Amino acid sequence: MKFKMQDKQNQLIERISDKHLVVGIDIAQLTHVARAVNYRGIVVGDPLSFENNEDGFAKLLDWINKLKNVKGLDTAIVGMEPTGHYWLNLSQWxxxxxxxxxxxxxxLVKKIKENRDNTQSKSDKKDALVIADMVKNGYYSFIRPTTEAFEKLRVLMSNRDVIVKRHVSTSNQIHRWVDIIFPELRQVFKDVTCKGAIVTLRLFPTPKELRSMEAIDIVTGWRTEMKRQPGIKKAEALIKLAKNSVGNDKAHDAYKLHLKQLLEEFDLATSQLEIVDKEVSEALGSITFTEKLLSIKGLTIVMLGGILGENGDLSQFAHGNSLLRHAGLHLVEASSGKWKGQIVISKRGRSRLRRFLYLATMCLVMNNPEFxxxxxxxxxxxKMKKMKSIMKLIGKFARMIVGIARHNEPYCAEKVHPLAPLAA
Known part of the structure; x- marks a missing residue:
């Protein structure tokens, strides 16, 4: 079945009847502004400014009910921009x-703000009216209420992104510290953030300290921190390299303090990641179709948690193309007459969702035989370019996971239509 976006647009327009009061709200941190129109776009009532608290929300509701009674309208629909996080409490209320x-x-609000007065002027009252006009014309999306599990995933994965950034930043700073103070450490430990290297940096970080130590003392120190520690040969190599190190030996105490704080931040971010990943796994366990989605070889818990956290319930999507549009991965082109422009992805959607869909598809290409x-x-x-093939597979992956969630069916490799093996 072909999915036609125009059908959905027509339905959104038809939902606005002559009995609707259409309200547009310009969202702010402290004070919101509301304007109202009828189904034809005629302004109804005066603008309303109300505060971002319970009294302000009650004031808005009273204003809406009065306008409905005055104009003989039966119902109201409220539109707003999802700017930052300031709209969440009002929308839920x-x-x-x-x-x-x-x-x-x-x-779109920015694009069509000149429709009413043909000027570039911008104000809270004008923006609220533009939003009301957009809702009246069907350019809106319904808010999908999410259950506790999906809301938990959204918060956890958002928090995880922040922790990962801190973790990567701290790792980079540790690499920089090693390059300045003890660059020869890489000859013993290829990865300076592996467990052995981190323990070494924690116990005897600088060449100045290592020069006066015996190999057996280093091994004994490793044993206090690790169950499986490097041997005596590595300890001897470490001492030898420290004696001939070209690293900076000035401001010794200041560099040690800096490293101590970096390692504390590194340990904190590492432990927080473990806790968040455990919570994500538990949240996924309460979702009915999680087990069936994780049966797709190559799809990890983190990737699935990110996708579900950004989307909510996948079974609520009518088609995989809706998921692509939600992520901003649908195709667009600009053509006129004989000239045909290049087809590109729109990138008008959730950037984090695009990232998780892309990373999940890359994992499937590397680990899933069919993909x-x-x-x-x-x-x-x-003869496709590799990136074009990946983008095509993202669409296939989106349609596949939506289908599994909607029908609650297990993953079937045969339905992916694996091709005949390529000739050698």
Whole structure:
């Protein structure tokens, strides 16, 4: 079945009847502004400014009910921009009171702000009116309410991104410290953030300390921190390299303090990642179709947690193409007359979701036999560029996981349509 986006657009327009009060809200940190129109776009009532608290929300609801009574309208629909996190509490408060809440694309608000007055002027009142016009014309998306598990995944994966950035930043700084103070350490430990190297940096970090030590003392120190420690030969090599090190030997105490703080930050980020990954695994366990999705060889818990955290319930999507559009991975082109522009992905969607879909597909290409075979066929037989093949496989992956979630069926390798083995 072909998925037609125009059908969805028509349905959104048809939902706005002559009995609707359409409200647009410009979201801010402290004070929001609301404007209202009817289904034809005629302004209803005066603008309303209200605070971002319970009293302000009650003031908005009272304003909406009065306008409905004055104009003889039956229902209201409230649109807002999903700017930052300031809109979340208001949208949930209205949703709990059975008021339809929708979001509009902030990029479109900026694009069409000149429709009413043909000027580049911008204000909170004007933005609220632009949002109301967009909702009236069907340019909106419904907010999908999520269960506790999906909300937990969203928070955990967002937190995980922050921890990973700190972890990578700290690792890079440790690499820099080693390059300045003890570059020869890499001849003993290829990775200066492996357990052996970290323990060495923690116990005897500088060449100045190592020069006065015996090999057996170093091995004894390793045994206090590691169950499986390097041997005596590595300890002897470490001392020999320290005696001939070209590293900086000035400001010894200051560099030691710097390294101590870096290692504390590294240990903290490492332990936090372990805790978050454990929580993500537990949250996934409470979702019905998780086990079936994880049966796809190559799909990891972190990748699936990121996808579900950004999307919510995949079974609520009508088609895999809806997931691609949600991520900003649908194709767009600019053509006119005889001129045909290049087809590219829109990137109008959730950037974090795009990243997880891309990384998950790359994992499948490396570890899943069916995806690896299709990618090889695309590159060698169809002569596609590698990235074009990956983008095509992202679409296949999106449609596959939505289908599994909607029908609650296990992964079937035969349905992926693996191709005949390539000739040698």
């Amino acid at each position: 209205l949703y709990d009171r059975n008021i339809d809440v929708v979001t509009v694309n902030p990029h 690896r075979e299709i990618h090889a066929h695309n590159v060698k037989v169809k």
